[in-house]
Amino acid sequence: MKYNDLTSRFLKYVKQNTRSDENSSTVPSTQRQVDFLNNLRAELEEIGLSDIFYNEKNGYLTATIESTTDKDVPTIGFISHVDTADFNSENIQPQLIENYDGVSAIKLGESGFYLDPKEFNSLNKYEGHTLITTDGTTLLGADDKSGVAEIVTFADYLIKHPEIEHGKIRIAFGPDEEIGTGANLFDVDIFDADFAYTVDGGPEGELEYETFNAASLKVEIQGKNVHPSTAYGVMVNASLLAIEFNDRLPKNEVPEKTKDREGFFLLTDMSGNVDQASLSYIIRDFEKDGLTRRKELAHQIANEINESLDTDRVSVTIQDQYANMYEVMKDHMYVVDLAREAMHNLDIETDEKAVRGGTDGSKISFMGLPTPNLFAGGENMHGRYEYVSVQVMEKAVDVLLEIATLNTKGEK
Ligand SMILES: [Zn+2]
Missing domain, CATH: 3.40.630.10 (Zn peptidases)
Structure with missing residues (x-):
């Protein structure tokens, strides 16, 4: 009309x-x-x-x-x-x-x-x-x-x-x-x-x-920075740990490679040096269980990286944003x-x-x-x-x- x-x-x-x-x-x-x-x-x-x-x-x-x-x-x-x-x-x-x-x-x-x-x-x-x-x-x-x-x-x-x-x-x-x-x-x-x-x-x-189920994921990484001359066996490079974290996420589960009912991790921000690094993601999934699995995967990756280190250096904070x-x-x-x-x-x-x-x-x-x-x-x-x-x-x-x-x- x-x-x-x-x-x-x-x-x-x-x-x-x-x-x-x-x-x-x-x-x-x-x-x-x-x-x-x-x-x-x-x-x-x-x-x-x-x-x-x-x-x-x-x-x-x-x-x-x-x-x-x-x-x-x-x-x-x-x-x-x-x-x-x-x-x-x-x-x-x-x-x-x-x-x-x-x-x-x-x-x-x-x-x-x-x-x-x-x-x-x-x-x-x-x-x-x-x-x-x-x-x-x-x-x-x-x-x-x-x-x-x-x-x-x-x-x-x-x-x-x-x-x-x-x-x-x-x-x-x-x-x-x-x-x-x-x-x-x-x-x-x-x-x-x-x-x-x-x-x-x-x-x-x-x-x-x-709608999606939605959460935000923040990864904070504490490195150990010393002079390169004395770095052997001592230095822990926070930026490299950040890269490793991201590398362990499923490569194809990103917005540019998913559609319809598929969920994803989206890296929205990153910063880092030897001493410290941080990664910000949003996580999306139509299924509640799917979102839970994604959260667990983030924790699991952090745990695995931490176990390979002298001390816990990777911490993960997840916050729910909205639900389907x-x-x-x-x-x-x-x-x-x-x-x-x-x-x-x-x-x-x-x-x-x-x-x-x-x-x-x-x-x-x-x-x-x-x-x-x-x-x-x-x-x-x-x-x-x-x-x-x-x-x-x-x-x-x-x-x-x-x-x-x-x-x-x-x-x-
Ligand atoms: Zn609108």
């Missing part, structure tokens, strides 16, 4: 810089996200939502669309994040390409960069669509301003159409998804929904309810079924693959609120080649409306 303010709303949102900052310790990580949420709050007031509340403790802005039915139906939540990824987001100048022909390369402003279907064949499926792109100097921020614009447009539409029967709906806009911390402080009690969806996925049809939301979702598949049925009714083919990453919903699901992820429309997220189709954003709003409507058919 066409929605009057969807495109203008999206363009207004993306022009406001909301980049998060992983080196900040404040919540939200940047003041610009607070500024954005303040503007959004004013907009929600204007639209006429209830219970509008900005929670300073976690940076979430929440509101209610009141029920229009006497039936006792579950409360649904819709959630998106307002921050954008770690890429230039100063002075975002979106371009609107109407009636795209599906084959031409799109010139990204004067930047010298092109969005070319030869390189990005996803463009082929957008013949006849209105595309929004960057000018080549910034990201677009469709991740996740498209989700924000869709949820606000959905809320606006329902309030203007009280004749549409639906239960109570809760909406939330939060910070810092891109730095992996935003949902840590999400308050499921305040949100008070029976189940929810993040609207933060990519192309049309995406429906995600399975399917652990929770498997007992709440009606939430996924509702989204499937909604898309089916709208002739949208669902694309249900396990996310090789995490979503805010992985954390929120484990807090007791089952929260799969719905498509928001963005393509090539996190950089200058990011773009989104207006028609797909419209379909995303259609899906939210259909979910809200279908939900009144099943009693609590």
